[in-house]
Amino acid sequence: MPGDANNDGTADLWATTAEGTGTLLFHTTKNGTHSAPVLVGTGGWTGIKAIT
Numbered sequence: 529m530p531g532d533a534n535n536d537g538t539a540d541l542w543a544t545t546a547e548g549t550g551t552l553l554f555h556t557t558k559n560g561t562h563s564a565p566v567l568v569g570t571g572g573w574t575g576i577k578a579i580t
Contacts, residue, residue, distance in 0.1 A: 543573065 533538035534556055540561050541555040550572030554566035 542568075550574075 530544075533540045533542075533554065536556070536558070538557045540557050543553045543555070543565070545551040545553065550570055551567065552569040552573070554568045555562040555565055557563075
């Protein structure tokens, strides 16, 4: 499934923070609820080559 980074069959949420630092966050989704954010990088999307 596209967007399912942890292979649990549900699309996950990727986000950046609003303060302008380019902080990248990942939220898993289970039963329609998103988890607490997990920091996956800094510097924005430019450095990300692939999500999965």
